[in-house]
Amino acid sequence: MMEKVAVSMVMLLCSIVAICNAEDSCPPAPKHYLELGCKPIQDKGQRCPNRFECPELTDRSGEKCYFNGNIYDAGKSLSVEDQELVSCSPGCRCDNNTSPASFTCAYIDCPEFFNHGSDESCIYQYTARGCCASGKVCGEDMEKLSVCYMDGEKYLEGQKIYPKNDGCYFCHCQKNFDNSTIVGNPNCYEINCGIELRNIDRVMEGCIPVYFGTDRCCPISWRCPEDDDKVIVEGRLDAVETVNPKMQCNFGNLTMSVGDSLFSDDKCISCKCTVPPMPHCIQSRDC
Structure with a gap:
């Protein structure tokens, strides 16, 4: 071992x-x-x-919170841009009731997380940085969607893609999606571990x-x-x-x-x- x-x-x-x-x-x-x-x-x-x-x-104040290079006073919420990086943990606010100060966030359980069945007649669609599905497309309407390919797999417009060889990135299937690169791809985003x-x-x-x-x-x-x-x-x-x-x-x-x-x-x-x-x-x- x-x-x-x-x-x-x-x-x-x-x-x-x-x-x-x-x-x-x-x-x-x-x-x-x-x-x-x-x-x-x-x-x-x-x-x-x-x-x-x-x-x-070593320079950080124990009374403030830090995220993505930005400093937040107690009681302040993440900026729109920073919150977008952790969309599945919404409403993050700096709380100095702990030592050091830390963020408290809500957590989302998306409805589609509980749908464990594999219904191939429908797909969930997402916005680029969204946590939960923004919609669902079924049947013949799926044939109208753009197609993306990654690692030999087929995806439809609006689906999220998780590259096999770039575990710190996810991509968003869009029209004219370029699968030749991950880093620097306008439809691929680095994962923030929070x-x-x-x-x-x-x-x-x-x-x-x-x-x-x-x-x-x-x-x-x-x-x-x-x-x-x-x-x-x-x-x-x-x-x-x-x-x-x-x-x-x-x-x-x-x-x-x-x-x-x-x-x-x-x-x-x-x-x-x-x-x-x-x-x-x-x-x-x-x-």
Whole structure:
């Protein structure tokens, strides 16, 4: 089991630092860094960013809320533009009754979520950023709709598309849909995991994200520091080798160099410092 988790971590390391990528491409930022507004740093001699700087995490006021680079005072609601990014969590408002201040949001259960039957005579249609279906088309009216193709699958106008190889994006089938690209496609949108909406308390406590496998976009849980945490040092001798402090991860009272892991009794989860300054964890798909 540990071998499979280790393989997953190697795959993630390859995907992040681009050692397994084509020469002309760099991978996107890890999702938690992207949503926390961290700045990618590409040190001399590196083809792609090899670490991130997140100074705003220590500069944030505990009395305010933060989302998508914007600051909200207590009692203020998300702007229309920011709310659109998390349409399935409407009415988000900054609440300073918690420490630190955090957002409270409503949650939507769309009617179509409860329709588990596969009625091929009808489809639900959505607006580009809408959470619930805006309408339903059935029968012969479906033949009047534009057709889109992605990953060998057929979609009709108004349907949402979730690309197999770009888990952090969804697309919206429209007339003249271009399936040759995802990033930069006017009908494709990056998924916002809502880390600042739902997990900022974990982040401020120094917890790190746990991802499911290497291709799932958003964290599934968080691993927080514990008193008995220990670092497994890999490939270096502490007493001899000098480590660049910028290439280290911090977790609780521990300092980890790139390649170091956290000791854990849970054989299904592997936590490692791959791209500083935060380690993160991978849960094996076999658990």
